[in-house]
Amino acid sequence: MIAKSKNYSLCIQLTDCHLFADAKKTLLGIPTAESLNSVVAMIQKNHSDIDLVLATGDISQDGSLESYELFQEQLNQLATPSLWAAGNHDNFSCVKDRLTFQQYLTKQQNLGEFWRIITLNSQSIGENCGRISEDELNNLSQSLKDHPDRFHLICLHHPVFSCTNTWLNEIKLQDSWKLLERLEGHLNANVILCGHIHQEFEVYYRGTYLFATPSTCIQFAPNSADFKIDTQAPGYRWIKLFNDGTIDTGISRLDESAYPINLEATRY
Numbered sequence: 001m002i003a004k005s006k007n008y009s010l011c012i013q014l015t016d017c018h019l020f021a022d023a024k025k026t027l028l029g030i031p032t033a034e035s036l037n038s039v040v041a042m043i044q045k046n047h048s049d050i051d052l053v054l055a056t057g058d059i060s061q062d063g064s065l066e067s068y069e070l071f072q073e074q075l076n077q078l079a080t081p082s083l084w085a086a087g088n089h090d091n092f093s094c095v096k097d098r099l100t101f102q103q104y105l106t107k108q109q110n111l112g113e114f115w116r117i118i119t120l121n122s123q124s125i126g127e128n129c130g131r132i133s134e135d136e137l138n139n140l141s142q143s144l145k146d147h148p149d150r151f152h153l154i155c156l157h158h159p160v161f162s163c164t165n166t167w168l169n170e171i172k173l174q175d176s177w178k179l180l181e182r183l184e185g186h187l188n189a190n191v192i193l194c195g196h197i198h199q200e201f202e203v204y205y206r207g208t209y210l211f212a213t214p215s216t217c218i219q220f221a222p223n224s225a226d227f228k229i230d231t232q233a234p235g236y237r238w239i240k241l242f243n244d245g246t247i248d249t250g251i252s253r254l255d256e257s258a259y260p261i262n263l264e265a266t267r268y
Contacts, residue, residue: 008248009112010049011153012078013237014039015056015195016215018089021066028229028262032061032217033070035234038254039216040074043236046252050080052111055104056195056213057087057123057157065094068101083109086123087157087195088130088171108143114243116147120156122173130158130173130196137182144186151245153191160192161203161210166225168197183208190245193237199230200237200251213237214251218261218268229263231256 014036023033043050053075060067075082084104086092095101109117118140122130144152160176162169173179183189184206192210198220201212214235221230235253242248 006049008240008242009051009115010047011052011054011111011239011241012043012047012050013054013056013155013193013211013213013239014216015157015213015236016058016087016198016217017055017071018058018061018215018217019067019070020060020062021064023070027061028218028265028268030217030234030259030261035254035259036071036074036216038258039234039236040077042252042254043078047238050078052109052117053078053080053082054117054155054193055082055084056155056193057085058089058195059084059087060090063089063091063094068095072101072104083117083119083155085119085155085157086121088123088128090123107139110150111153111241112243114151114245115241116143116150116152118143118152118154120154120179122156122158124174127171129171130156131175132156132173132179137178140179141182144182144189148186148188151188151190151241152186153193153239153241154189155193157194158196159194159201159210159212161201161205163197163199163201163212164223165197165220167227168220172196180205188245191239191241191247193239199232209247211237211239211249214253227266229261229265231261231263233258
């Protein structure tokens with residue numbers, strides 16, 4: 001009997017891993033390489049048909065080559081293609097000229113017969129907030145125009161929307177209206193995935209879903225005016241992109257007691 005082909009593409013979003021050159025180093029009590037490894041093991045257990053992994057920034061905490069090599073080792077366990085978008089802590093300059101990393105830095109890629117994936121660079125060197133260049137926006141507009149028959153999933157690090165955290169809203173994507181303006185009139189712009197806010201969040205704006213996703217290490221508490229750590233466990237987002245443009249998505253987390261964390265921290 002011939003198996004019927006699935007009518008969707010499955011993507012996994014990993015974000016805000018904050019890896020160090022030293023795999024044993026911790027961030028506010030969490031060994032970030034170990035927590036990522038646990039998240040990847042959970043992904044392997046939960047999903048057998050992954051088409052693409054999307055890493056939406058802050059892969060590294062210290063910007064070291066070794067931290068990206070650690071991340072690459074984790075991706076190899078999933079044995080599936082991956083695309084990376086830069087976060088404010090990242091330093092892609094140390095990997096961009098290395099052949100084995102070129103596959104991750106592709107800016108645009110078709111996925112199946114009906115979807116197209118775009119990664120945008122929202123990194124602004126020396127700032128925690130995000131900015132997108134006119135060239136990045138023009139490339140997005142050109143893709144929307146050139147591929148009207150494909151639904152678009154757009155990945156970047158900084159959120160284009162406000163969340164329930166006053167302090168995080170100060171460092172979100174600046175002039176986010178410029179990005180949203182490029183989507184006006186394009187029915188093939190369906191989904192935006194981001195990281196940065198270390199929590200689950202969802203907004204629906206004029207035909208486009210905008211999602212944020214938990215970190216694979218520390219989580220930020222929602223509804224807080226100032227920096228505050230949450231007790232929720234590390235996790236990831238899965239998203240099914242159906243051939244008709246609809247989606248299904250959800251968050252999966254490790255056990256609550258998986259890692260201790262410094263809840264008294266006022267920064268990291």
